[in-house]
Amino acid sequence: MPTNNAQLISSIAAFTEKKNIDKHTVILMLKEVLENLIVKKFGPDHHIDVIIDEKKGDLQIWRTKLIVADKDKDPADESTIGLAEALKIEKDFEVGEDFTETIDISTFSRRAVINGMRLLISKKRALETNQLYQRYKQLENTLISAQVGYISHKYTILYHGEEKTELTLHKSQQIPNERFRKGDHIKALVDKVLLTQNNRAQILLTRTSPNFLRELLHLEVPEVLDKVVTIKDIVRIPGVRSKVIVESRDDRIDPAGACIGPGGRRVQSISKTHLNGERIDVIPYTDDLLLYIKRITGMDQSLSLRANDTTVILYAKPDQFGWLMKNIFFLKKILKKEVHILQSRLQANEDVFLDEFANEITSDVIAQIKKAGFITAQSVLKTSKTLFIEKTALEATLVDTIYAILTKEFES
Secondary structure: OOOOHHHHHHHHHHHHHHHOOOHHHHHHHHHHHHHHHHHHHHOOOOEEEEEEEOOOOEEEEEEEEEEEOHHHOOOOOOOEEEHHHHHOOOOOOOOOOEEEEEOOHHHOOHHHHHHHHHHHHHHHHHHHHHHHHHHHHOOOOOEEEEEEEEEOOOEEEEEEOOOOEEEEEEHHHOOOOOOOOOOOEEEEEEEEEEEOOOOOEEEEEEOOOHHHHHHHHHHHOHHHHOOOEEEEEEEEEOOOEEEEEEEEOOOOOOHHHHHHOHHHHHHHHHHHHHOOOOEEEEEEOOOOHHHHHHHHHOOOOOOEEEEOOOEEEEEEOHHHHHHHHHOHHHHHHHHOOEEEEEEOOOOHHHOOEHHHHOOOOOHHHHHHHHHOOOOEHHHHHOOOHHHHHHHHOOOHHHHHHHHHHHHHHHHO
16 A cells, blocks of 8 residues: 555654654654665665654655766666756756755555554654653652552552553552552552563552551651651551551650650551551660560560570560560561560579570580570470470480580579
């Protein structure tokens, strides 16, 4: 099917409007495509100009040839034109001058035009993908508001901005039991921006990340936004409970009170509006480990503990044991240590970490014992040798030696 310049420009205009592409960008791409087609058809040695008037919608392709004497004209050289042939067009031409002619798009084959358009679309998509990727890559860990567009059992598609960019919120990144309806406006955190195997930009959202709550607090609490109150850490069980560790740079400001707000209005607003009722505990940070643990667990009873760089052991009374176990997830995440809770009447100063016996028990044996779940001397001594051997797979003679060493420590 023959195609002329006007038809091509008209189709490009329709294509631009349909795909909502910047017309100037498409024109630049079209120019590059046509120049490539011309080079393929006439070779790289020709002087070709592609001129596109965006306002008028005109397309002109000009090819310039050098006028040579007829005796010097090589029939195979299309970059030159003989004087006699040039004079048929204009009588004033002379040897050495430039001869310019127009090229109509119809001189190209239909297949060449179609392939050129495909290349144009491919370039457009690659540019769009790159622009989209770069734009949203800069928004990672940023809070956005988007409109629910499509809901499936695996994910929800949301539309963002005037361009209605599609964003994906997977079911695993939604707060349990929350329900959306098409058209709802919700807040979410840009979690990851990826390039798929078919070269598409995929923007993934999250509502379960601790950073989602962090950004909500920035939005709701002026003291956090102004960096007077610092959020040191957030640990969440999405939809159930969060614990927010805060610290104030101004001794006159209560960091927990600032985040909670009068009558608890600030955290309640966040919880009800954005977190599907998730409870938010705001905890002031302290260097006092025992006090810190009490604040994390919400306990005011007496506790005893032993701790080193990697492990905390809490000695709990029977009526404390259950409550501490409910909070062990938060303790491990916030303290960033292994946490063990022993139901014992022993005080912390009546027990010793196994690591302190390194001069008498080899490090690999201690590691094997700890791997079986024994952290302190008392945790070993309170276990029968038969059960200890079963759990550690150590030889009986070695176990006798270990028990003797540990027993001697408490006898002394």
